Amino acid sequence: MGEVITKLTAQHIFRAGYAAFAQGHRLPDYVRRAAWAILVCRTAVLGGHVQACPEGHIERVWYNSCRHRLCPQCRWLQIELEDDGIRIISARKATRRERAYYEA
Numbered sequence: 001m002g003e004v005i006t007k008l009t010a011q012h013i014f015r016a017g018y019a020a021f022a023q024g025h026r027l028p029d030y031v032r033r034a035a036w037a038i039l040v041c042r043t044a045v046l047g048g049h050v051q052a053c054p055e056g057h058i059e060r061v062w063y064n065s066c067r068h069r070l071c072p073q074c075r076w077l078q079i080e081l082e083d084d085g086i087r088i089i090s091a092r093k094a095t096r097r098e099r100a101y102y103e104a
C-alpha cells in the first residue's frame, strides 16, 4: 500500500510529476537545484538526528531541512538545531497577499 497523504504539499506534487516533467524539458540549473531541494527536504537524503526518551519509550527521527529559499517547507522560518536547542537564523514575514491566501 502507498503512502497515506494527510496534507498535500509541494513535495508530494514534485514526487509525482517532476521526473517526467524534467525529462521532457530543458531546465536551467537554478530550477533543477530548487526542485531537488524541494524533493529531498526533510528526508533521509539530507540526514538528520534521533531524539529519544532516556527511558527508551519514545524515539523520533528529525530530518534536516534543505533551507532553499523557494522551498515551501523552509522559507518561513530558517532554524539551526544545536545541542542546546534551536537557533533562529531568519524569519521571513509573510506578505499581505500571502497572509490573505493562508488565512482564506
Ligand SMILES: [Zn+2]
Pocket (backbone or CB within 6 Å): 037, 038, 041, 042, 065, 066, 067, 068, 071, 072, 073, 074, 075
Ligand atoms: Zn526545504
